Amino acid sequence: MYGEILVPTDGSPEIEDAIAEALDLAAFTGGRIHAVSVVDTREYSTLSDAKWLTIERDRTERGESAIADVRKRADERGVPVETELLRGIPHEEILDYADENGIEVVVMGTHGRSGVEHFLNGSVTEKVIRNSTLPILVVRVTA
DSSP states (O other), X not given: OOOEEEXXXXXXXXXXXXXXXXXXXXXXXTOEEEEEEEEEOXXXXXXXXHHHHHHHHHHHHHHHHXXXXXXXXXXXXXXXXXXXEEXXXXXXXXXXXXXXXXXXXXXXXXXXXXXXXXXXXXXXXXXXXXXXXXXXXXXXXXX
């Protein structure tokens, strides 16, 4: 029962509840956490190369920090953990990782955005839910 648990993280403080839930689930089931962060590599044609490189470097540093935080928290609780920084389109990379690593459940946070904000920002969680055959535990984030 849920031996391989995937928790994608973007490093935002709001995702803390989803990480805590994933760690609780892993501790309860004796499972292993797979923490991933995805550096979105889609380019924006309106940005200069220098600006794009700065954004990509910042996203990489944020992703590395995010998965390091999950590793630290898992280690403190004695929960086995694997971490990986991925590059690409976030929902696609999350789904590919899940498929390639025998993931049994995905734990994700959602901001509960709607209207224009949702239209402009999209929802990685929603895209994962729509395209996955796995159980998805969605945790409403507090912020």
